[in-house]
Amino acid sequence: MTDRFRTSRRGLLTLGTAAVAGTAAGTLTACGSDADAPTEAPAMVAFGGARQAGIATAQQDRLAFAAYDLTVDGTPAQNRDALRELLKTWTAAARAMCEGKPVPGENKLGTAPPADTGEAFGSKPANLTVTIGFGPSLFDQRFGLAAKRPAALADLPKFAGENLDTENSNGDVAIQACSDDPMVAFHAIRNLARLGRGTVVMRWSQLGFGRAASTSAKQETPRNLFGFKDGTRNIHDAKTMDRWVFVGADTDQKWMRDGSYLVARKIRMRIEAWDRDFLTDQQNVFGRHKYTGAPLTGGSEFDKPNFAAKNPDGSPTIPVGAHMRLAARENNGGVQILRRAYNYTDGMIASSGELDAGLFFLCYQRDPRSQFVALQRKLSAHDALNEYITHVGSGLYACPGGVGDHEYWGQSLLAD
Numbered sequence: 001m002t003d004r005f006r007t008s009r010r011g012l013l014t015l016g017t018a019a020v021a022g023t024a025a026g027t028l029t030a031c032g033s034d035a036d037a038p039t040e041a042p043a044m045v046a047f048g049g050a051r052q053a054g055i056a057t058a059q060q061d062r063l064a065f066a067a068y069d070l071t072v073d074g075t076p077a078q079n080r081d082a083l084r085e086l087l088k089t090w091t092a093a094a095r096a097m098c099e100g101k102p103v104p105g106e107n108k109l110g111t112a113p114p115a116d117t118g119e120a121f122g123s124k125p126a127n128l129t130v131t132i133g134f135g136p137s138l139f140d141q142r143f144g145l146a147a148k149r150p151a152a153l154a155d156l157p158k159f160a161g162e163n164l165d166t167e168n169s170n171g172d173v174a175i176q177a178c179s180d181d182p183m184v185a186f187h188a189i190r191n192l193a194r195l196g197r198g199t200v201v202m203r204w205s206q207l208g209f210g211r212a213a214s215t216s217a218k219q220e221t222p223r224n225l226f227g228f229k230d231g232t233r234n235i236h237d238a239k240t241m242d243r244w245v246f247v248g249a250d251t252d253q254k255w256m257r258d259g260s261y262l263v264a265r266k267i268r269m270r271i272e273a274w275d276r277d278f279l280t281d282q283q284n285v286f287g288r289h290k291y292t293g294a295p296l297t298g299g300s301e302f303d304k305p306n307f308a309a310k311n312p313d314g315s316p317t318i319p320v321g322a323h324m325r326l327a328a329r330e331n332n333g334g335v336q337i338l339r340r341a342y343n344y345t346d347g348m349i350a351s352s353g354e355l356d357a358g359l360f361f362l363c364y365q366r367d368p369r370s371q372f373v374a375l376q377r378k379l380s381a382h383d384a385l386n387e388y389i390t391h392v393g394s395g396l397y398a399c400p401g402g403v404g405d406h407e408y409w410g411q412s413l414l415a416d
């Protein structure tokens with residue numbers, strides 16, 4: 001057996017199939033010839049690096065997100081040790097999964113549950129990224145980490161109109177797993193939960209589909225569940241990422257250097273009410289044309305909106321309450337955020353028969369206080385979109401910088 005087969009999910013599957021079928025020799029011959037055949041390189045995103053993958057990475061099609069709470073009850077030093085062990089185990093597992101390998105630690109005697117739950121055997125990583133963030137609650141008295149809490153990790157304020165479910169909000173640690181294969185993204189979240197049993201419990205989770213943002217100029221702009229192109233004026237270039245997304249040397253906490261702050265908002269969208277609205281009204285809500293994505297002031301999708309333009313009757317062509325006018329950098333002192341949203345559906349609401357669906361809005365930034373919070377204060381007060389949406393879940397997480405080859409997530413946070 002080649003090394004490739006010893007470590008790849010595909011190898012494990014092939015071996016398993018051979019054992020079950022009882023035709024090991026034939027299958028292994030087939031394996032041998034398969035291994036020798038030229039194969040297409042699987043789509044993989046490097047796990048290690050100065051910055052975590054899954055932030056600036058070209059956005060994948062599927063999301064599995066989960067927030068976990070630690071269940072430790074020792075002294076701060078003992079709890080830190082438990083957290084450190086968890087993060088070491090999780091890092092090794094996440095690294096392996098991103099490389100298309102099974103979760104390490106298989107007990108070959110078969111006297112323990114399999115190290116890997118198995119549903120992704122035979123699947124390629126499909127650009128899997130696994131990104132970690134730490135919530136404000138991790139800096140309470142349990143771990144003795146209060147002095148390491150960054151000022152930018154200030155609790156989010158209450159916003160007008162939100163109706164947050166605390167059971168679907170917050171959490172000590174959050175994991176964002178993105179892949180072009182939904183099984184692979186889910187597998188990552190599930191296996192981290194399993195490995196953490198006894199130290200963490202999952203607090204809330206969300207699956208997302210049909211990315212509703214583009215984080216690279218090479219990607220076509222996708223659509224949200226209201227049928228509009230979403231991500232047209234997202235951040236797409238490295239220089240703007242450096243300025244608005246990644247934490248620089250000026251941070252108050254060294255462990256956050258090259259990290260970023262993630263704000264997650266689960267936003268319910270009233271799809272049935274929206275679908276009854278006239279096309280011109282829908283377009284006025286966003287300030288863009290539905291089919292082309294162009295601003296209401298004309299041109300094509302990527303043309304600059306003209307916020308000063310007026311209709312013949314003197315009213316602004318992009319209405320004062322249009323989502324795009326309110327959120328645009330031109331009208332917010334230049335402020336930008338990196339949007340990495342996904343559409344979601346949780347089925348239907350039994351009491352009304354309406355779809356329970358919306359946008360799982362994820363955004364990354366250098367400092368949420370002057371970025372997400374400033375924008376959301378304005379949007380929550382004036383956005384025409386508010387008639388159709390409600391924020392129902394929320395989380396804020398400090399995502400540290402990336403890991404080197406022999407490092408684990410959060411190593412510099414936990415260094416004494």
Ligand SMILES: C=CC1=C(C)c2cc3[nH]c(cc4nc(cc5[nH]c(cc1n2)c(C)c5CCC(=O)O)C(CCC(=O)O)=C4C)c(C)c3C=C
Binds near residue numbers: 228265267323327
């Ligand atoms: C606080 C930040 C934002 C929230 C919350 C938010 C929710 C939200 N947005 C859409 C759909 C669209 N948003 C668009 C643009 C846009 N949105 C934000 C911020 C938030 N959106 C920004 C910063 C921008 C860019 C503004 C600009 O510079 O022009 C658009 C237009 C197309 C685009 O540029 O992406 C759409 C469509 C929904 C449906 C939603 C909540 C459910």
Ligand SMILES: [Fe+2]
Binds near residue numbers: 327
């Ligand atoms: Fe938006």
